[in-house]
Amino acid sequence: MPELPEVETTRRGIAPHLIGRRITSVVLRRPDLRWPIPPEIGELLPGQRIEDVERRAKYLLLHTAAGSALLHLGMTGVLRVLPADAPVGKHDHVDLGLEAAATGARVLRFTDARRFGCLLWQAPGATHELLENLGPEPLTDDFDGDLLWRMSRGRTAAVKLFLMDNAVVVGVGNIYASEALFAAGIDPRRAAGSVSRARYARLAAEVKRILAWAIERGGTTLRDFINPDGMPGYFVRELQVYGREGEPCRTCGTAIRQVVLGQRSTFWCPRCQK
DNA sequence: ATTCTACCCTGCAAGC
């Protein structure tokens, strides 16, 4: 489900409801997510005030003085701020009760049909091991074409898989990898080590442009993604190649093709991308 | 070190 723009959209949606607010209760209905939810979350979070809501890669961190809740949405995870008495659905695995404000009692609810997401605990001052060994954020100056070029030397894997490697750069998932490679005119099957420095400069610029634009549009909704207000993202209208196999390229009219790389569907224009 | 495969789980759409 969510790539960086969808997670950032989620962060922006929930943060105003959470920052400065105290957590009153923790309900763990199904702790068996990707990894078991550590029980101490239920003991340590109640009474804590949420100081900040941070995104790192596709993870969200709810920071408190006692430690931080580390959340990942997996493929189908959704976070919403709801009235405390909102009916509980089959896949509503976690509720964090929030102290009442002018809008009444609320809960932050984590819903995840496939349970590929996780809720873990990070001790104060520590960095969770899942956050170690992550590459730079794509929307910062730490990420650029030279980084891609340097890291790709000698690598034989397809450039699309290289771009989706979280040790290279974080947040670029299956949709935006195809989109960025189309925008940069690079064949996704090409060996990462065979792409020139100049073309990586173009690719890095297109990654930044597309992710920033997608955040503005509230992310991409294919089927599951909704933001914390229950609304879909509208970037799907802007997709140039993803999901468009057999349809004409919006640039040259050639039929978009599909291939599987690393067990993920990949879309590209055989004329525009070399 | 890098690369490749299998796997985690549920829901939905397409095909028969």
Add this chain to the structure above:
DNA sequence: TGCTTGCAGGGTAGAA
């Protein structure tokens, strides 16, 4: 209508 199959914005573990 019902069954089967394949596919889905994620990432890790373990093997080669």
